[in-house]
Amino acid sequence: MAGSALAAGVLAVAASLSLGLAAVGGASVTAQRVAGAADAAALAAADASSGAIVTGEEPCALAARVAEASGATLVSCLLEGPVATVQVEAAYAGLAAVSRARAGPPEGF
Numbered sequence: 001m002a003g004s005a006l007a008a009g010v011l012a013v014a015a016s017l018s019l020g021l022a023a024v025g026g027a028s029v030t031a032q033r034v035a036g037a038a039d040a041a042a043l044a045a046a047d048a049s050s051g052a053i054v055t056g057e058e059p060c061a062l063a064a065r066v067a068e069a070s071g072a073t074l075v076s077c078l079l080e081g082p083v084a085t086v087q088v089e090a091a092y093a094g095l096a097a098v099s100r101a102r103a104g105p106p107e108g109f
Contacts, residue, residue, distance in 0.1 A: 033070065036070060037066075038087070041070075045084035073089055084103050086100065
């Protein structure tokens, strides 16, 4: 009888740890996905602002479209000359994963 209770306890602990690790893993994947979306959106806005790509869209509208294609939402977009700074977010388990990125020519260019 004591062995059955011990086995049930071990299984309950293992199941709890597995669920916790799955949640942490999912949050980590979401954070990386949002970081990639922010990078891509910032690059798109900076390229559109500098004329490196020809588009009929405003740079921030293009950044919003790129972020949405990556599964995120553009929260803010700031253009300072050829430099674009964006912030994007996506939800995971009811929480917001937020990332910022900046793109433009190298310093002193």
